[in-house]
Amino acid sequence: MHFKQLTASLFLILLTVQLAFAHLGTLTGVVIDAQTRLPLRSVSVNLIGTGKMTLTDELGRYRFDRLAPKLYKIEFSHIGYATTAQKTAVGDDQTAHIQTSLIAAPVNLSAVTVSALRPADQQLISGIDIKLRPIVNSQEILRLVPGLFIGQHAGGGKAEQIFLRGFDLDHGTDIRLSVDGMPVNMVSHAHGQGYADLHFVIPELVDGVDFKKGPYTTDQGNLATAGWANMRTRTTLDRSFVKLEAGQFNTYRAVAGINLLGDAARQKSQSAYVGGEYSYSDSYFDNPQRFKRVNVLGKYHRHIGDNTTLTLTASTFWSKWNHSGQIPDRAVESGLVDWFGSVDPTEGGETSRTNLNAQLTTVTPKNHIIKNQFFYSSYNFELYSNFTFFLNDTINGDQIRQKEGRNLFGYNGSYTTQTTLGRTSWTTTLGAQYRQDITPGRGDGPTELSHTKDRTITLERLQYGNVNEINAALYADEVVQLSSRFTVNAGLRVDQFRSQYEDLLVKSSATPDPTTKHVTQAIVSPKLNLYFTVNPTLQLYLNTGKGFHSNDARVVTAQNGRQILPGGYGSDLGVIAKPFPRLLVNAAAWYLYLQQEFVYVGDEGVVEPSGRSRRMGLDLSARYQITNRSAGPNLFADLDLNTANPRSLDAEKGQNYLPLAPVLTSTGGLSLQGGGGFSGSLRYRYMADRPANDDNTVVARGYFVTDLQANYNRKNYTLGLTVQNLLNTRWKETQFDTESRLKGEATPVSEIHFTPGTPFFARLSLTYFW
Structure with a gap:
C-alpha cells in the first residue's frame, strides 16, 4: 500500500509540473551591429519585470525558456552602443524570435551596471581607448592594461x-600574450623565455583587448601567472x-x-579586408636606427549556414634596425x-613572422557552442647586443x-553547454x-648564442642547438549562476610538457653525433572564483588559482628535468563599485x-632559474565621466594606482629584494x-624608484612622463x-645593474646601465575614410 501511495504521489507531482509548463513559451533572438x-x-539582454x-x-544569440504567454519588453545594453528596447508577444507553446540592431554610441558610464552575469566585463580595453591614447606600435597597446x-631598450624592433x-x-616570462587566440610568446627563445613580440600587429586594426591579472582563467595556461592579455583584430572594416604619418x-x-x-x-x-603598414625612423639616438617595419594582414569572415x-586570417611581418643599447652612467x-649616445654602435637586429589562423565557431540548435582554431607561425629572429662591452674580451669586445x-603550430578547441533550472544556470566548457x-624553422637555423664582432664576424658559438617543445592541455570550466547576485566559477586544467634539446656543440671522438635530451612533466592547475553582486552598483569578488610558467628547454634538459614547470x-x-552613476571603481x-623566480643575466643574454618568491599589493582603478551630454563630446578622467611588495623567500632579510621589480x-x-x-587624451605615467639589485644598494630611478593625443574628426x-x-623630461626607460668594462678600463665596474627614454617627440597624421 505504501508503495502504491508513493507511486501515485510521484505521478501527481510530475503531472502538476507538466501542466505548469504545458502552456509556456520561448523567446529567442539575435543582436547585431x-x-x-x-x-x-556579451550584450546584456534584460527581460523587464521578470x-x-x-x-x-x-x-549574438540569446534564449529565454518557460515564459508565460504575454507581451514582453526586452532591453539591450552594451558598452559603446546606445541602449535599445523592443516589445514582442510570446504565445502558448510557441517560440518568438526577434532580431535587434544596436547603434554605436559614445561610452556612457551611467549605463554601465555591475552584474553577476558579467563579472569580467570591466576588464576590457576598447577600440575607443586605443584611438584616444598615444600609440606608436601595437606593443604600446599593452600600456592600456592597468598597472x-x-x-624599449633596443631600437624599437625588439620586443x-x-x-x-x-x-x-623581461620580455614575457610570466605574462601570456595572444592575438585572436594565437600565442605570441615564444618558449625557449634565443633571447629569453616567453619572448613576446607584438610588432606584427597593426594598431589601427585592433578592435579591443581582453585581459585579466593573476592566474585565474582556466583556458589561459603557460606563462599566465602575473596575468594575460588577448588582442582582438577587427573582424570587418566599416570603412576603408x-x-x-610624419614626425621628428x-x-x-x-x-x-x-x-x-x-x-x-x-x-x-x-x-573581407586587407591591411598594410610601412614604418621608418632614425629615432632620437645619436646613432641613427634606420628602423624599418613592414606589416601585411588579410582577414575573411563569413557565416557558413x-x-x-x-574566420581566416593571414599576416606577415618584417623588421630591421640598428640600436644603441644600454650605456653605463659613468660613460655619460x-x-x-x-x-x-652608444658604446657599441654596431648593435641591431632583424626579425620576421608569418601567421595563418583559422577559427570556426558553431552554435548547435540546443545552444551548445563548439570552437575550433588552428594556427601556424613561421618565425625568424636575429639580434646583436653588447651588455658588458669589454668585460670578457678586452680585444674584440663582448658583442x-x-x-x-622557428615553426610554431597548434590547436585550440572548446565545447560549451548551458543548462538552466529555475533561477540557477550552469555554463560548462570543456577544452583541449x-x-x-x-x-x-624555415630560413634561419638552430637556436644560437654566439660571440661576435662588428655584427659581421663570428668569434665563438656559445650555444647552438635545436628545440622541440610540446605543450598539450585539457581543461574544464564551470560557471554556476546560483542567483542574480551570486556566481561561482570553478576550473581545472592539466598540462603535459615534453621539452627536447639537441645540442649541436657537444661532440667528441667518442660521440660524434649531437647530444639529444628530452624530459616530460605534467602539472594540474585548479581555479576558483566567487562573485557576489550586492546591488547593481556593488560587486565583491574573490579570485583564487594556480598557474605556472615553463622553463627554457636548454635549462631543464641540462638539469635532467628538475624545475620544468614551477607553479604560481x-x-x-x-570590489567593483559605482558609488555615483558616472564613477566606476575597481579595487583589489x-x-x-612563485615556486621559482627568473633572474636575467645581462652579460650572457639568457635567463636562469632562481628561488622562490612572493608578491603582494593593491590595485586601484577609477573611471569618471565628468560631463554627460547626449550630443557632443564628453570628458572622462581615469586613474590607475598599483603597489607591490616583491621579495625573495630564499634570501636573508635585506638581501631579498627582487631586482627591477x-x-x-x-x-x-x-x-x-x-x-x-x-x-x-592628455595622460601621465609614473614609476617610482625601485631596487636594481638584491640588497637595494643600487637604485633604478623612477620617472614621470606625460603624453598627448589630439584629433580633429570629420x-x-x-x-x-x-x-x-610633452614636457621633454629626461628619463631612463630601462635600467640594469650590470658589471661592464669600457675600452681601456683596468678593472670592471658594476653600476646602472640604461636606455634613455623618448624626448619630446611629435608626429602628425592624416587619415582618410571612404
Missing part, C-alpha cells in the same frame, strides 16, 4: 621589456582608410585598410658618450648574436589545446607566490570623446597630433 551587420557577443537576464553568445608598463604586479617580466627624427609611417567586399556582402554576413561562422658622466628560426615549437599560487580580493588586494606605479589622464569634432577624414613626453 547596425553598421557592420555582424553579431555582437528578473531574467542573459548575455548573447558568440553568434602594466613597458620599456619591449614588461613590468606588472611587482614583476620585471588610408593613414599617413625622420619618422614616417603609412597605413591602409581596404574593405574588399563592400556593404552588399555584409548583408549576407560576409566580409545559420549557425556557423568561419665622463663625457665619453652623450645621453643619447653577442642571438638567432633562431596543443602547441608545438620546433627550431630550426595567487589570490585577489576585490592581491597575493602571488616595480613597487609603485600610476597612470591616468583626461580623455575627450564622442560627438565628433575634437577628441583626444566625416571622411581625421587629423591627429601625437606628442610623446
Whole structure:
C-alpha cells in the first residue's frame, strides 16, 4: 500500500509540473551591429519585470525558456552602443524570435551596471581607448592594461621589456600574450623565455583587448601567472582608410585598410579586408636606427549556414634596425658618450613572422557552442647586443648574436553547454589545446648564442642547438549562476610538457653525433572564483588559482628535468563599485607566490632559474565621466594606482629584494570623446624608484612622463597630433645593474646601465575614410 501511495504521489507531482509548463513559451533572438551587420557577443539582454537576464553568445544569440504567454519588453545594453528596447508577444507553446540592431554610441558610464552575469566585463580595453591614447606600435597597446608598463631598450624592433604586479617580466616570462587566440610568446627563445613580440600587429586594426591579472582563467595556461592579455583584430572594416604619418627624427609611417567586399556582402554576413603598414625612423639616438617595419594582414569572415561562422586570417611581418643599447652612467658622466649616445654602435637586429589562423565557431540548435582554431607561425629572429662591452674580451669586445628560426603550430578547441533550472544556470566548457615549437624553422637555423664582432664576424658559438617543445592541455570550466547576485566559477586544467634539446656543440671522438635530451612533466592547475553582486552598483569578488610558467628547454634538459614547470599560487580580493552613476571603481588586494623566480643575466643574454618568491599589493582603478551630454563630446578622467611588495623567500632579510621589480606605479589622464569634432587624451605615467639589485644598494630611478593625443574628426577624414613626453623630461626607460668594462678600463665596474627614454617627440597624421 505504501508503495502504491508513493507511486501515485510521484505521478501527481510530475503531472502538476507538466501542466505548469504545458502552456509556456520561448523567446529567442539575435543582436547585431547596425553598421557592420555582424553579431555582437556579451550584450546584456534584460527581460523587464521578470528578473531574467542573459548575455548573447558568440553568434549574438540569446534564449529565454518557460515564459508565460504575454507581451514582453526586452532591453539591450552594451558598452559603446546606445541602449535599445523592443516589445514582442510570446504565445502558448510557441517560440518568438526577434532580431535587434544596436547603434554605436559614445561610452556612457551611467549605463554601465555591475552584474553577476558579467563579472569580467570591466576588464576590457576598447577600440575607443586605443584611438584616444598615444600609440606608436601595437606593443604600446599593452600600456592600456592597468598597472602594466613597458620599456624599449633596443631600437624599437625588439620586443619591449614588461613590468606588472611587482614583476620585471623581461620580455614575457610570466605574462601570456595572444592575438585572436594565437600565442605570441615564444618558449625557449634565443633571447629569453616567453619572448613576446607584438610588432606584427597593426594598431589601427585592433578592435579591443581582453585581459585579466593573476592566474585565474582556466583556458589561459603557460606563462599566465602575473596575468594575460588577448588582442582582438577587427573582424570587418566599416570603412576603408588610408593613414599617413610624419614626425621628428625622420619618422614616417603609412597605413591602409581596404574593405574588399563592400556593404552588399555584409548583408549576407560576409566580409573581407586587407591591411598594410610601412614604418621608418632614425629615432632620437645619436646613432641613427634606420628602423624599418613592414606589416601585411588579410582577414575573411563569413557565416557558413545559420549557425556557423568561419574566420581566416593571414599576416606577415618584417623588421630591421640598428640600436644603441644600454650605456653605463659613468660613460655619460665622463663625457665619453652623450645621453643619447652608444658604446657599441654596431648593435641591431632583424626579425620576421608569418601567421595563418583559422577559427570556426558553431552554435548547435540546443545552444551548445563548439570552437575550433588552428594556427601556424613561421618565425625568424636575429639580434646583436653588447651588455658588458669589454668585460670578457678586452680585444674584440663582448658583442653577442642571438638567432633562431622557428615553426610554431597548434590547436585550440572548446565545447560549451548551458543548462538552466529555475533561477540557477550552469555554463560548462570543456577544452583541449596543443602547441608545438620546433627550431630550426624555415630560413634561419638552430637556436644560437654566439660571440661576435662588428655584427659581421663570428668569434665563438656559445650555444647552438635545436628545440622541440610540446605543450598539450585539457581543461574544464564551470560557471554556476546560483542567483542574480551570486556566481561561482570553478576550473581545472592539466598540462603535459615534453621539452627536447639537441645540442649541436657537444661532440667528441667518442660521440660524434649531437647530444639529444628530452624530459616530460605534467602539472594540474585548479581555479576558483566567487562573485557576489550586492546591488547593481556593488560587486565583491574573490579570485583564487594556480598557474605556472615553463622553463627554457636548454635549462631543464641540462638539469635532467628538475624545475620544468614551477607553479604560481595567487589570490585577489576585490570590489567593483559605482558609488555615483558616472564613477566606476575597481579595487583589489592581491597575493602571488612563485615556486621559482627568473633572474636575467645581462652579460650572457639568457635567463636562469632562481628561488622562490612572493608578491603582494593593491590595485586601484577609477573611471569618471565628468560631463554627460547626449550630443557632443564628453570628458572622462581615469586613474590607475598599483603597489607591490616583491621579495625573495630564499634570501636573508635585506638581501631579498627582487631586482627591477616595480613597487609603485600610476597612470591616468583626461580623455575627450564622442560627438565628433575634437577628441583626444592628455595622460601621465609614473614609476617610482625601485631596487636594481638584491640588497637595494643600487637604485633604478623612477620617472614621470606625460603624453598627448589630439584629433580633429570629420566625416571622411581625421587629423591627429601625437606628442610623446610633452614636457621633454629626461628619463631612463630601462635600467640594469650590470658589471661592464669600457675600452681601456683596468678593472670592471658594476653600476646602472640604461636606455634613455623618448624626448619630446611629435608626429602628425592624416587619415582618410571612404
